[in-house]
Amino acid sequence: MKVEVQRGSLNDAKTEATVIFTTTKSSKSEKNQLQVKGLSKKTAEKVQQAFDDNIFASTQGETLFFRDADSEGAKHLLFVGLGNLEKLTLESVRRGCASAFKALKNQKVQKVQISVDSIVDHFKKHVEELGQAISEGLYLANYSFTELKTKKKDKELRPQTISLVIGTAGQEKPFSSGVEAGEKLSECINFARDLGNYPGNLMTPTILANETQKAAKGTALKVSVWDKARIKKEKMGSFYGVSTGSDQEPRFILMEYKGAPSNKKPICFVGKGLTFDCGGISIKPSAQMEEMKFDMCGGANVIATMLAIAKLKLKVNAIGFVPSTENMPGPSATKPGDIHTARNGKTIEVNNTDAEGRLILADALVYASEQKPAFIVDAATLTGAIKIALGDTHTGFFSRSEGLTEKIQQAAKASGEWVWEMPLVDEHHKDMKGVYADLSNISYVGGAGSAKGAAFLAEFVDSEIPWAHFDIAATAWHVGNRVAYHPDKGASGVMVKTFVELAKQHKS
Ligand code: BES
Ligand code: ZN
Ligand code: ZN
Numbered sequence: 001m002k003v004e005v006q007r008g009s010l011n012d013a014k015t016e017a018t019v020i021f022t023t024t025k026s027s028k029s030e031k032n033q034l035q036v037k038g039l040s041k042k043t044a045e046k047v048q049q050a051f052d053d054n055i056f057a058s059t060q061g062e063t064l065f066f067r068d069a070d071s072e073g074a075k076h077l078l079f080v081g082l083g084n085l086e087k088l089t090l091e092s093v094r095r096g097c098a099s100a101f102k103a104l105k106n107q108k109v110q111k112v113q114i115s116v117d118s119i120v121d122h123f124k125k126h127v128e129e130l131g132q133a134i135s136e137g138l139y140l141a142n143y144s145f146t147e148l149k150t151k152k153k154d155k156e157l158r159p160q161t162i163s164l165v166i167g168t169a170g171q172e173k174p175f176s177s178g179v180e181a182g183e184k185l186s187e188c189i190n191f192a193r194d195l196g197n198y199p200g201n202l203m204t205p206t207i208l209a210n211e212t213q214k215a216a217k218g219t220a221l222k223v224s225v226w227d228k229a230r231i232k233k234e235k236m237g238s239f240y241g242v243s244t245g246s247d248q249e250p251r252f253i254l255m256e257y258k259g260a261p262s263n264k265k266p267i268c269f270v271g272k273g274l275t276f277d278c279g280g281i282s283i284k285p286s287a288q289m290e291e292m293k294f295d296m297c298g299g300a301n302v303i304a305t306m307l308a309i310a311k312l313k314l315k316v317n318a319i320g321f322v323p324s325t326e327n328m329p330g331p332s333a334t335k336p337g338d339i340h341t342a343r344n345g346k347t348i349e350v351n352n353t354d355a356e357g358r359l360i361l362a363d364a365l366v367y368a369s370e371q372k373p374a375f376i377v378d379a380a381t382l383t384g385a386i387k388i389a390l391g392d393t394h395t396g397f398f399s400r401s402e403g404l405t406e407k408i409q410q411a412a413k414a415s416g417e418w419v420w421e422m423p424l425v426d427e428h429h430k431d432m433k434g435v436y437a438d439l440s441n442i443s444y445v446g447g448a449g450s451a452k453g454a455a456f457l458a459e460f461v462d463s464e465i466p467w468a469h470f471d472i473a474a475t476a477w478h479v480g481n482r483v484a485y486h487p488d489k490g491a492s493g494v495m496v497k498t499f500v501e502l503a504k505q506h507k508s
Pocket of ligand 1: 277295352354355356357381382383384385442443449473474
């Protein structure tokens with residue numbers, strides 16, 4: 001699928017379908033007013049009639065399709081509601097474009113033009129961002145995972161060429177560069193989704209590392225991969241201890257990007273790359289255990305973040321770290337009560353082998369701290385408890401740095417992803433003390449399971465370095481019923497957009 005920008009007006013082209021965005025305006029009288037611009041009289045009347053008849057209320061993501069309408073330069077017409085004009089955001093546009101894509105796919109339309117003039121006015125100072133949001137909504141909605149199906153019938157009958165028609169003079173250039181950036185970013189997010197969707201047997205730590213190396217070819221990224229012996233030699237005892245229960249070798253994936261002078265501190269991204277988590281000796285129940293192939297989504301999303309930073313050529317130094325292993329109950333597996341020593345010398349009692357994400361991240365965070373970065377953020381499917389706390393709408397994040405928290409809120413506002421700041425206080429840290437070792441990997445005090453996980457991680461970050469932990473356990477997969485540009489089932493690629501935004505906004 002290709003999204004291109006076309007200067008001119010709708011009637012210049014004769015295409016299969018034209019998409020028109022509509023908004024509403026609150027009015028003092030009872031009913032909202034429909035807002036549409038630049039349409040022929042015939043079409044304007046048609047949509048107004050549907051509105052008056054309560055067939056189409058123009059709410060966010062609502063669509064209305066007219067087959068064989070023969071107007072506005074196309075055979076068919078699709079109206080897409082973006083909700084109230086005063087509340088219109090880039091995220092409503094992104095989601096609206098995804099809803100449009102899905103409606104067009106349902107109608108098996110392949111050639112499309114979208115009129116953007118009606119919304120360009122609203123985003124006058126942010127035309128580049130508008131181009132990016134539109135292109136993200138379309139490219140992300142176009143994602144499907146059919147690689148392992150023998151019949152890929154789903155692929156053909158869907159939009160193949162989408163022209164964004166812009167008439168506003170002087171806006172075409174920034175709009176086009178936004179569209180291009182959106183394409184690059186979405187490709188990386190779709191790559192992260194692929195990595196997540198492959199099952200555990202086809203996405204082992206070795207394969208994950210190989211795929212990362214392949215994807216980085218042709219970019220300025222330098223990828224290094226450590227094997228089991230190197231991980232042990234580097235004194236990553238906590239990470240190593242998780243890997244011994246599996247036949248599959250662990251890998252530590254490092255991705256370096258230099259977009260700023262080398263005296264500028266890097267920013268660091270760490271992601272949990274657990275390619276299958278059955279719990280180890282503290283084995284999980286069978287129900288939904290298959291979903292634990294997604295336990296590497298934090299790692300996949302960090303890999304995608306680094307790829308996007310490189311492809312967008314951001315002026316920042318950045319490093320990505322992905323500890324990757326399986327968590328299995330083989331004969332050499334860590335047993336509950338075993339004690340391991342992390343790279344910073346701290347000893348850890350492993351009282352539940354299913355709390356393994358924090359164990360592999362511990363050593364990665366120590367190593368990231370050694371790079372003396374400006375900040376570290378990590379993404380991990382760390383705890384089931386985050387779903388109890390927040391459901392699947394928001395990604396919970398934990399940080400004790402006010403400065404970084406503010407940056408995260410700004411980045412998330414710009415990316416459109418929903419994040420929620422969670423509490424992390426001394427009490428949570430106290431609960432992670434060990435009886436026989438410095439730390440225990442689980443708390444015996446009930447509740448706040450996600451904060452306890454975060455408190456454990458904090459023990460491995462240099463206290464001078466601003467750090468934030470994102471628990472994506474509830475938002476990394478199966479969130480399609482929430483956000484139109486996410487697939488119904490499978491990996492979402494959550495937080496890549498926010499992390500890239502953090503990198504974009506970072507002043508080196
Ligand atoms: N990968 C899981 C977290 C998880 C569970 C993600 C369900 C998504 C859905 C993690 O390794 C884990 O098992 N965490 C334990 C921690 C507990 C033992 C303290 C959990 O959440 O139950
Ligand atoms: Zn686990
Ligand atoms: Zn896990």
